Amino acid sequence: MRYRVLGSSGLLVSPICLGTMTFGEPVGEADAIELVHGAIDLGINFVDTANVYEGYKRFLGSPGGTAEEIVGKALVGRRDQVVLATKVCAPVGPGPQDRGLSASHILREVDRSLKRLQTDYIDLYVMHWPDKHVPLETTMAAMDQAVRQGKVRYVGASNHNAAQLCEMLWLADKRGWPKIVSSQIPFSLLRREFQNDLPFCERHAIGVTPYQPLQGGLLTGKYKRGNEPPVDSRVAEKPEWMWPLDDLLFDRLESIEALAKEIQSPFAQYALAWTLAQRGMSSLVVGSKRIEQIQDAVAAAALELPTEHFKKLDTICTPPWQQPDPVRG
Numbered sequence: 108m109r110y111r112v113l114g115s116s117g118l119l120v121s122p123i124c125l126g127t128m129t130f131g132e133p134v135g136e137a138d139a140i141e142l143v144h145g146a147i148d149l150g151i152n153f154v155d156t157a158n159v160y161e162g163y164k165r166f167l168g169s170p171g172g173t174a175e176e177i178v179g180k181a182l183v184g185r186r187d188q189v190v191l192a193t194k195v196c197a198p199v200g201p202g203p204q205d206r207g208l209s210a211s212h213i214l215r216e217v218d219r220s221l222k223r224l225q226t227d228y229i230d231l232y233v234m235h236w237p238d239k240h241v242p243l244e245t246t247m248a249a250m251d252q253a254v255r256q257g258k259v260r261y262v263g264a265s266n267h268n269a270a271q272l273c274e275m276l277w278l279a280d281k282r283g284w285p286k287i288v289s290s291q292i293p294f295s296l297l298r299r300e301f302q303n304d305l306p307f308c309e310r311h312a313i314g315v316t317p318y319q320p321l322q323g324g325l326l327t328g329k330y331k332r333g334n335e336p337p338v339d340s341r342v343a344e345k346p347e348w349m350w351p352l353d354d355l356l357f358d359r360l361e362s363i364e365a366l367a368k369e370i371q372s373p374f375a376q377y378a379l380a381w382t383l384a385q386r387g388m389s390s391l392v393v394g395s396k397r398i399e400q401i402q403d404a405v406a407a408a409a410l411e412l413p414t415e416h417f418k419k420l421d422t423i424c425t426p427p428w429q430q431p432d433p434v435r436g
């Protein structure tokens with residue numbers, strides 16, 4: 108495993124990070140613990156969770172906590188082998204203080220996460236979403252407090268754009284607060300709206316840790332035009348989390364698969380290798396139901412795509428800069 112630096116943290120992380128959003132259901136506790144141990148044995152040293160994750164049971168405002176509890180159990184005796192990331196912001200109850208990036212919510216939730224994770228420190232504490240009701244200064248002062256208390260080592264952002272990241276860096280500089288070290292954005296061959304932010308992250312040592320790099324399993328070759336989805340797949344089990352399988356999507360998937368076949372690469376590995384080759388990438392947050400899927404992801408880290416494939420992929424999956432830009436032309 109060739110580890111990569113996570114932004115300005117100096118932490119060395121595996122290019123594949125184990126996502127835990129499906130811990131609880133469909134990945135039950137015993138299987139999830141085995142997956143964590145299997146991933147560590149394969150060289151993965153980066154685990155991503157969130158206070159709200161509870162698998163398919165999750166609905167807006169449900170209490171969450173299940174995935175953190177499972178990760179906590181899995182890491183008993185192995186805590187120091189992983190860089191552990193968790194997140195705060197999404198609603199964990201019906202009350203107005205049960206969500207967001209206020210100091211009250213952050214400082215309450217950090218304690219709850221520590222308890223469920225059975226640890227006394229979180230390596231990477233991530234602002235899950237922007238919160239338009241809370242001044243960034245309030246949020247960052249609370250993060251600074253959590254770092255000074257020793258509960259958090261580093262701070263990261265998720266679902267923020269480059270302008271918001273820039274404001275965080277500026278405030279940190281101005282006030283002597285911790286700099287954000289990572290940015291977790293939705294990003295895959297099929298979803299590239301943050302593509303233009305990647306050079307900014309690279310320049311400012313913000314390690315990009317994209318989520319859903321397989322677009323929930325669409326980029327694995329298991330969904331075929333005209334066929335029913337496999338019974339144990341996410342499309343069959345949790346269709347509301349997935350995009351509709353329409354002709355435009357299959358046109359793209361089939362074109363990508365043809366390129367993967369040119370170099371005899373399994374589809375999932377090909378998609379992940381493309382993502383890892385993008386600027387600023389530290390580690391891809393990949394979800395897995397079985398150890399074979401993690402093995403597939405780990406194998407992608409050793410795969411290099413031929414140079415000419417990048418251009419071909421840009422014509423299949425159009426990046427944002429090929430759309431009209433009113434400012435830069």
Ligand SMILES: NC(=O)c1ccc[n+]([C@@H]2O[C@H](COP(=O)([O-])OP(=O)(O)OC[C@H]3O[C@@H](n4cnc5c(N)ncnc54)[C@H](OP(=O)(O)O)[C@@H]3O)[C@@H](O)[C@H]2O)c1
Nearest residue numbers: 126127128318319321322323324327340341393394400403
């Ligand atoms: N920050 C955020 O807002 C945010 C949002 C979403 C997710 N996340 C993080 O990102 C992680 C990954 O998200 P995700 O699981 O939705 O997306 P993903 O990694 O793109 O997709 C993972 C799913 O694809 C299928 N799969 C994986 N490898 C495969 C393979 N080799 N062959 C066939 N199928 C394979 C599995 O589902 P099936 O086998 O069930 O089909 C697996 O659960 C989450 O666990 C979470 O940690 C963060």
